[in-house]
Amino acid sequence: MTFDEAKNRFIQSWGTLATQWGINRTMAQIHALLMISPEPLDTDVIMESLQISRGNANMNLRDLLDWGLIYKHLKMGERKEFFFAEKDVWKIARQVAKERRRREIAPVIEILEELKTVETNTPEAKEFQKVITEISKVVGFADNTMNAVIKAEENWLMGQFLKVFR
Amino acid sequence: MTFDEAKNRFIQSWGTLATQWGINRTMAQIHALLMISPEPLDTDVIMESLQISRGNANMNLRDLLDWGLIYKHLKMGERKEFFFAEKDVWKIARQVAKERRRREIAPVIEILEELKTVETNTPEAKEFQKVITEISKVVGFADNTMNAVIKAEENWLMGQFLKVFR
DNA sequence: AACAATTTTCATTTTTTATTGAAAACTCAG
DNA sequence: CTGAGTTTTCAATAAAAAATGAAAATTGTT
Numbered sequence: 129m130t131f132d133e134a135k136n137r138f139i140q141s142w143g144t145l146a147t148q149w150g151i152n153r154t155m156a157q158i159h160a161l162l163m164i165s166p167e168p169l170d171t172d173v174i175m176e177s178l179q180i181s182r183g184n185a186n187m188n189l190r191d192l193l194d195w196g197l198i199y200k201h202l203k204m205g206e207r208k209e210f211f212f213a214e215k216d217v218w219k220i221a222r223q224v225a226k227e228r229r230r231r232e233i234a235p236v237i238e239i240l241e242e243l244k245t246v247e248t249n250t251p252e253a254k255e256f257q258k259v260i261t262e263i264s265k266v267v268g269f270a271d272n273t274m275n276a277v278i279k280a281e282e283n284w285l286m287g288q289f290l291k292v293f294r
Numbered sequence: 295m296t297f298d299e300a301k302n303r304f305i306q307s308w309g310t311l312a313t314q315w316g317i318n319r320t321m322a323q324i325h326a327l328l329m330i331s332p333e334p335l336d337t338d339v340i341m342e343s344l345q346i347s348r349g350n351a352n353m354n355l356r357d358l359l360d361w362g363l364i365y366k367h368l369k370m371g372e373r374k375e376f377f378f379a380e381k382d383v384w385k386i387a388r389q390v391a392k393e394r395r396r397r398e399i400a401p402v403i404e405i406l407e408e409l410k411t412v413e414t415n416t417p418e419a420k421e422f423q424k425v426i427t428e429i430s431k432v433v434g435f436a437d438n439t440m441n442a443v444i445k446a447e448e449n450w451l452m453g454q455f456l457k458v459f460r
Numbered sequence: 461a462a463c464a465a466t467t468t469t470c471a472t473t474t475t476t477t478a479t480t481g482a483a484a485a486c487t488c489a490g
Numbered sequence: 491c492t493g494a495g496t497t498t499t500c501a502a503t504a505a506a507a508a509a510t511g512a513a514a515a516t517t518g519t520t
């Protein structure tokens with residue numbers, strides 16, 4: 129396999145994987161492209177590489193900035209903006225965990241707490257409350273796990289898990 | 295909040311959450327409905343409750359069966375099929391981890407291994423290989439973690455994490 | 461201030477994904 | 491074997507999500 133083939137394969141695969149996780153294909157592809165580029169790239173290069181429009185490129189670059197997965201780089205004497213990706217994959221994992229926790233887990237916990245307060249006079253309502261309580265436990269577990277990832281240093285986290293799997 | 299309000303809120307929220315994770319809304323709603331139902335339900339009841347077509351109901355029920363999240367129940371003297379959900383939320387988590395590992399993580403590991411074999415003569419190719427190697431590590435970590443969840447007994451897993459967070 | 465380079469926005473279009481509903485297939489009692 | 495009850499399939503349709511591209515806004519230079 130040549131380098132260019134490998135590169136394309138990676139960008140393509142990353143995009144496909146992302147869609148399975150509710151992330152849009154282009155955003156993942158831009159991220160992949162920047163991850164494997166040793167140099168910051170400008171919007172035109174990205175558009176050309178991935179064959180996408182300016183608007184599309186711009187919006188997804190903005191989203192990646194919001195997620196803290198890429199950064200701007202200004203070259204002196206140039207007016208264009210250049211972008212480069214966070215290359216530390218552990219840091220990326222922490223960043224994604226942090227955002228998803230905030231955007232997804234936190235609201236769910238809130239709703240579950242609210243639902244726990246329902247009256248339990250019928251068998252149906254009892255079953256309901258039982259399920260909600262169980263879900264709360266598992267969501268709490270997920271929340272703690274994400275928290276661990278967010279706060280962890282790479283070595284600490286690896287160490288903990290090596291202990292578990294020893 | 296009345297019980298019916300709570301029920302609807304739950305089904306609705308579960309559906310919304312699911313879409314953020316790349317799972318379709320209806321599938322999650324059917325699952326939620328069955329989770330909180332003390333009795334197995336037939337297709338007509340599900341169609342009525344969620345206001346969906348027979349084809350839609352049938353397809354998503356089949357998918358849920360494939361995922362091992364619901365089961366069939368045949369009532370004696372009845373020709374209709376009834377469905378009930380796995381209520382053990384830990385078992386659900388294990389089941390989902392198992393399926394996603396098989397469908398998503400495993401193929402990614404395969405591709406990454408393949409990409410590692412690329413020639414590294416240019417700086418660009420060197421950077422590429424470095425990134426791929428790093429991603430491999432993190433994906434391997436995710437794979438191990440999912441494996442732990444899959445194989446774990448509830449108490450063992452909880453115990454391990456309590457240790458980590460003590 | 462005028463202008464050219466660049467970025468951002470957003471109404472429109474395209475693509476993708478989900479849903480419908482009716483026909484076909486299946487199942488089983490009589 | 492027949493036919494009513496039930497499930498499954500799938501082409502057509504609808505809904506949702508993503509992408510386009512050109513106009514508007516912004517930025518920095520002279």
